[in-house]
Structures are given as structure tokens and as C-alpha cells.
Amino acid sequence: MSAVKKTYAHAVIATDVVIFTVEHGVLKVLLIAMKKHPHEKHWALPGGLARGEEGLEDTANRHLFDKTGVRDVYLEQLATFGDPKRDPFGRVVSVAYMALLPSPVLRLKTTKEYAGVAWFPIAKVPSLAYDHKKILQFACERLAGKLSYTNIAYGLLPKEFTLSELQSTYEIVLGHRLDKRNFRKKLLVLDLVKSTKKYRRKGAHRPAELYRFTRHTPMVVEVL
Amino acid sequence: MSAVKKTYAHAVIATDVVIFTVEHGVLKVLLIAMKKHPHEKHWALPGGLARGEEGLEDTANRHLFDKTGVRDVYLEQLATFGDPKRDPFGRVVSVAYMALLPSPVLRLKTTKEYAGVAWFPIAKVPSLAYDHKKILQFACERLAGKLSYTNIAYGLLPKEFTLSELQSTYEIVLGHRLDKRNFRKKLLVLDLVKSTKKYRRKGAHRPAELYRFTRHTPMVVEVL
DNA sequence: TCAAAAGTGTTCATGATACACCCATGT
DNA sequence: ACATGGGTGTATCATGAACACTTTTGA
Numbered sequence: 234m235s236a237v238k239k240t241y242a243h244a245v246i247a248t249d250v251v252i253f254t255v256e257h258g259v260l261k262v263l264l265i266a267m268k269k270h271p272h273e274k275h276w277a278l279p280g281g282l283a284r285g286e287e288g289l290e291d292t293a294n295r296h297l298f299d300k301t302g303v304r305d306v307y308l309e310q311l312a313t314f315g316d317p318k319r320d321p322f323g324r325v326v327s328v329a330y331m332a333l334l335p336s337p338v339l340r341l342k343t344t345k346e347y348a349g350v351a352w353f354p355i356a357k358v359p360s361l362a363y364d365h366k367k368i369l370q371f372a373c374e375r376l377a378g379k380l381s382y383t384n385i386a387y388g389l390l391p392k393e394f395t396l397s398e399l400q401s402t403y404e405i406v407l408g409h410r411l412d413k414r415n416f417r418k419k420l421l422v423l424d425l426v427k428s429t430k431k432y433r434r435k436g437a438h439r440p441a442e443l444y445r446f447t448r449h450t451p452m453v454v455e456v457l
Numbered sequence: 458m459s460a461v462k463k464t465y466a467h468a469v470i471a472t473d474v475v476i477f478t479v480e481h482g483v484l485k486v487l488l489i490a491m492k493k494h495p496h497e498k499h500w501a502l503p504g505g506l507a508r509g510e511e512g513l514e515d516t517a518n519r520h521l522f523d524k525t526g527v528r529d530v531y532l533e534q535l536a537t538f539g540d541p542k543r544d545p546f547g548r549v550v551s552v553a554y555m556a557l558l559p560s561p562v563l564r565l566k567t568t569k570e571y572a573g574v575a576w577f578p579i580a581k582v583p584s585l586a587y588d589h590k591k592i593l594q595f596a597c598e599r600l601a602g603k604l605s606y607t608n609i610a611y612g613l614l615p616k617e618f619t620l621s622e623l624q625s626t627y628e629i630v631l632g633h634r635l636d637k638r639n640f641r642k643k644l645l646v647l648d649l650v651k652s653t654k655k656y657r658r659k660g661a662h663r664p665a666e667l668y669r670f671t672r673h674t675p676m677v678v679e680v681l
Numbered sequence: 682t683c684a685a686a687a688g689t690g691t692t693c694a695t696g697a698t699a700c701a702c703c704c705a706t707g708t
Numbered sequence: 709a710c711a712t713g714g715g716t717g718t719a720t721c722a723t724g725a726a727c728a729c730t731t732t733t734g735a
Contacts, residue, residue, distance in 0.1 A: 243467035244507070246539065246550050283468070285548065289539035313537040313552050315470065315513035324509065326470050326550070328537050397687070414689070415725070438686040439732035621714070638716070639698070662713040663705035 244315075244324040248293040249280030249365065251311070251372035252301065254334040255389050255402050259354040261337060262369065263300065266349035267362060271321065274348070277362040278369065280327070281346075293330040300342060300350055307333040307388030307451075311371055319364045329368045331375060333388030380406050381457045384425050387446040393429055395441035396420070403457070411457070423454055468539075468548040472517040473504035473589065475535070475596035476525065478558040479613050479626050483578040485561065486593065487524065490573035491586060495545065498572070501586040502593065504551065517554040524574055526566060531557040531612030531675075535596055543588045553592045555599060557612030604630050605681045608649050611670040617653055619665035620644070627681070635681070647678055 252263040264276040279300045283292040290308065298304055308330055315326040341350040353359070355373065360366070379385050380403060389402050400416050420426050426444040434440040476487040488500040503524045507516040514532065522528055532554055539550040565574040577583070579597065584590070603609050604627060613626050624640050644650050650668040658664040 244470045246468045246470075283539070286541045288541060289537065289550070310536055312534055313513065315507070315552065317510050317512060326513070326552075328539065328550075395687085412725075412727085413687090414727085417688085418690095419724090434733070436686070437684065437732095437734035439688075441687060619714085636698075636700085637714090638700085641715085642717095643697095658706070660713070661705095661707035661711065663715075665714055 244326050246283040246289070246292075247281055247325050247327045248283060248289060248296060248330055249278040249327050249368055250293050250297050250308075250330045250332055251278055251369055252297060252332045252334060253372070253376060253389070254337045254352070255405055256337045256352070258401065258405060259356070260373075260405050261352040261354050262358065262372075263341075264351060264353050264358070264361070265300065265343075265347045266351070268346065268348045272362045275362040276353075276359050278329075278365045279350070282325075289328050290330070293328075293332070297332050299344060301334070301338040302340065302342060303334060303338060306335075307385055309375075309385075309451075311368070311375055314364055314368060316364065327363075327368075329371065331372045333376075333385065335389060335391045377406055377408070382455055383451055383453050384446065384448065384456070385451055387449050390446075393431070393443040393445055395433060396426070396444055397441060399426070399444070407457075419456065423456065425454065425456070468550050470507040470513070470516075471505055471549050471551045472507060472513060472520060472554055473502040473551050473592055474517050474521050474532075474554045474556055475502055475593055476521060476556045476558060477596070477600060477613070478561045478576070479629055480561045480576070482625065482629060483580070484629050485576040485578050486582060486596075487565075488575060488577050488582070488585070489524065489567075489571045490575070492570065492572045496586045499586040500577075500583050502553075502589045503574070506549075513552050514554070517552075517556070521556050523568060524566060525558070525562040526564065527558060527562055530559075531609055533599075533609075533675075535592070535599055538588055538592060540588065551587075551592075553595065555596045557600075557609065559613060559615045601630055601632070606679055607675055607677050608670065608672065608680070609675055611673050614670075617655070617667040617669055619657060620650070620668055621665060623650070623668070631681075643680065647680065649678065649680070 254261050263279060265279050267273065267275050267277050280296050283289060290310070293308060294304070297308070311329040311331050313326060313328045317324055319325065337352050343350045358369065361369065386399065386402060390399060396417050399420070400411055400413065404410055424447055427447050429443045429445055431443045432440040433443055478485050487503060489503050491497065491499050491501050504520050507513060514534070517532060518528070521532070535553040535555050537550060537552045541548055543549065561576050567574045582593065585593065610623065610626060614623060620641050623644070624635055624637065628634055648671055651671050653667045653669055655667045656664040657667055
């Protein structure tokens with residue numbers, strides 16, 4: 234690439250991953266505590282530089298795996314943030330991804346690069362390094378939007394779940410309540426979920442039937 | 458950036474811009490004819506490297522301006538393509554944008570870097586360099602999708618236009634016919650367009666009333 | 682027997698679709 | 709006078725929204 238003119242500075246490519254999960258009735262996002270100057274003690278989205286021969290999605294998956302140990306979860310490119318001043322060290326262009334986890338990973342792995350890893354309820358996210366607040370904001374909007382017109386909710390739920398759990402997930406992400414009967418009717422008539430004939434008993438009430446998503450591949454369907 | 462490890466290769470950032478317009482009943486895209494090895498005589502999307510202190514959108518706008526001479530048109534980031542092998546010269550990460558022009562620019566400017574610039578009907582696009590076919594495909598889907606649930610059609614039409622022209626634009630992009638009465642009713646009840654009380658006479662038939670978009674800022678509205 | 686969540690249908694309002702004729706003009 | 713595209717309203721159908729009670733269990 235020696236032919237590139239001097240005005241065309243090489244940049245560093247990074248990915249940042251917004252990892253969502255739903256737990257205890259709240260939407261949570263995974264953040265890492267930074268160690269390096271000038272962001273000591275600041276929280277940030279997990280992510281980092283892309284390696285030479287690695288695709289962008291591979292980079293996102295690698296950072297996802299490094300922090301959570303999970304693979305093969307829903308992962309989607311969001312947008313690319315390239316403001317020349319977004320990183321004080323130099324030009325870093327960040328390709329943002331969004332990942333969905335069925336349940337929060339309990340054994341989060343911190344690495345020597347970071348001071349810690351933790352889940353934060355969306356409503357309690359502290360101030361973030363770089364432009365990560367903007368990226369998170371973008372991710373939240375995308376998630377809520379896509380839940381309404383796709384089936385990607387499968388990424389947030391375990392293989393088997395009750396319809397109440399599914400409805401709760403929707404309500405938490407969308408931020409408003411839904412009608413139980415209409416919700417169930419819609420998902421069944423769209424053939425997004427199917428019964429497993431199994432039941433889960435939990436607590437002093439009637440057992441709930443367990444369902445599965447009929448497909449675990451993204452598709453656009455008018456859900457709500 | 459000397460602290461960056463060797464495995465984290467610096468990459469080159471580029472933008473590629475898919476510039477759409479509608480003319481004579483067909484959707485067209487602007488392509489440039491390449492001169493440089495190994496793509497002599499190949500067509501490609503306009504675009505190129507980002508400069509050091511330039512935002513990504515600025516880069517897209519600059520390339521757009523260089524080829525067409527227009528500014529301040531609808532421009533939207535599509536996605537980022539970063540396959541390590543997408544450019545034989547080395548790692549080039551391309552941030553793809555989509556631009557909409559109200560009418561084809563007549564005086565296209567070629568530069569010494571390129572052998573030519575031309576509009577191609579979507580159905581007659583030749584084979585393209587790099588992964589530009591994939592980018593173009595992505596752009597086409599995005600455009601059709603967004604026309605259905607936003608008002609961005611304003612980017613494809615002049616300030617004043619007839620409802621027939623607007624409907625025709627929708628039909629061309631979406632690839633199917635629409636009902637005239639329902640279409641007009643919908644756009645008016647959504648308050649997307651308003652009459653100018655002016656009329657355009659053209660041909661042996663009743664003159665058509667001219668309309669304007671009430672807003673020239675993107676907004677999501679269920680159009681169709 | 683009580684509390685707590687699961688499960689289940691119908692009515693009504695709204696929006697989408699289908700459809701055909703008259704109007705103003707240029708030649 | 710005729711050919712051409714511009715302009716207009718209604719009836720029907722499908723979909724979304726609102727709404728309350730019975731069931732099963734554990735304590």
C-alpha cells in the first residue's frame with residue numbers, strides 16, 4: 234500500500250460489541266472497566282482492534298468470546314463510527330455490532346487488559362468512554378425496532394421458554410406492556426413459536442407450557 | 458499508535474457510494490470506469506480512501522461531489538464491508554453509503570483517476586470490481602425497504618412534482634404497480650406531501666397539480 | 682381456601698384493498 | 709372528436725385493539 238498518498242492516513246479498525254441480555258425483568262448490557270490511560274476506571278463496551286487477516290464479524294465474535302466464553306449467538310452489524318476525534322490516541326474507526334444472549338453468562342472472564350467485566354441494567358449505565366454512549370443508544374433503538382418486525386427475540390431466550398417469559402422480554406425491551414391474549418395469538422398465527430407439550434411447574438400457580446421458536450434464523454415478520 | 462501490536466495491522470478506510478436516481482422510468486446507479494491495475498475497464502462504485510482528518514460521511518460526500526458536483530443530497534450509511542480479501546492490494550475496509558439524487562446530473566465529472574463515469578439502469582449493471590456487486594445489492598434492498606416505511610422518497614424527486622411522478626418513482630423502486638387512488642389518499646392523509654396550487658401542462662391531457670414534500674428530513678412513517 | 686400466574690374468544694374500530702368513471706388538454 | 713394522462717369516492721374485507729373470567733397449583 235506504499236502508493237497511498239500521505240493525506241490518506243492509515244487508520245486502525247476496531248469493533249465494539251453491544252452485548253444484550255434480559256435478566257430479572259431488566260435489559261442489561263455487558264461493560265468492561267478500562268485500565269489504560271486516559272480512561273482508567275471508565276467503563277466501555279467490549280471490543281478492540283481487528284487483526285490483519287480477520288473479517289470484521291470474526292473480530293466481533295472474538296471479543297465476544299473473550300469476555301463471555303459464548304459462541305454462535307445472534308450477532309448483527311449496527312453501524313460504523315469514524316469521527317476522527319472519537320479516540321484521543323489516533324484515528325480508530327469502529328464497526329459496532331450487537332449481540333444477544335439468552336441468559337447472562339455467569340462466569341465472565343476478565344483479562345489482564347481490563348479491570349473488570351459486569352452486566353449493567355440499561356437504566357443504570359454509567360458514563361462511558363469514547364463515543365460508546367452513542368453506540369449503545371443506537372443499539373437500543375435497533376433492538377427495539379427489530380423486535381417489532383423480526384423474530385430475533387430468539388436470541389434473547391433459551392431453547393425452551395414460556396409464553397409469559399417471551400412476552401415479558403418484549404415488554405422489557407419495548408418499554409411498554411402488551412395484551413396477553415393478542416400477543417399469544419399473533420405469535421402462534423405467525424408460526425414463530427410452537428408448543429413442546431412440556432410443562433414447567435414453578436410456584437403456587439398453574440404450570441406453564443414450554444414453547445420453542447420454530448426458526449432460529451433471522452426473518453422479517455410483522456410481529457407487533 | 459506505536460503501541461499497537463504487529464498483529465493488529467493498520468488498514469485503509471474507504472467509502473463507496475451507491476448513488477441512485479430515477480430517470481425515464483428506470484432506477485439508475487452511477488458507476489465509474491476504472492483505469493488502474495488490476496481493474497482496467499472494470500466498472501465500480503464511486504468512492505475512495507478517507508483522508509486523515511475527515512469524518513466518514515465527509516469522505517462519502519466528497520466522492521459524491523467529485524463525480525456529480527452535487528451537495529446536500531440525501532446520504533445514509535449502509536454497512537461496512539471488511540473482508541480481508543476484498544481488495545487484492547491489501548486490507549481496505551469500506552464503509553458503504555447510499556445517496557439519492559432528484560434527477561440525473563447531466564455533466565458528470567470524470568477525473569484523471571478514472572476512465573469514465575456513467576449512469577446504468579439497475580437491470581443493466583455490468584460486472585463490478587471488488588465486492589461492489591454485493592454492496593449494490595445491499596443498497597437496492599435498503600432503498601426499497603425504506604421507501605415503504607419512511608419519507609426518503611423526497612431524495613429522489615425535485616422540489617415540485619406531480620403525484621403521478623411520485624407514484625411512478627415508488628413503482629419503479631418497489632418493482633410493482635400501485636393503486637392510484639389509494640396511493641394519493643395515503644400520502645395526503647399522512648401529510649407527507651402538500652399541494653402547491655400550481656399546475657404543469659404537458660401533453661394532450663389535463664394539467665397535473667404540483668406537490669411538495671412537507672418535510673425534507675427523514676422520518677419513519679408507514680407509507681405502504 | 683387463598684393467592685398467583687396460566688390460559689382462553691369475542692366484539693368493535695380502524696385501516697387496507699378493490700374498483701370505474703369524468704376532466705382538461707393538445708392535436 | 710379523440711386520445712392521453714389527471715383526478716376523484718365508496719363498499720368490502722382483513723387486521724389490530726380492547727376486554728374478563730376460569731384453571732391449576734403450592735402453601
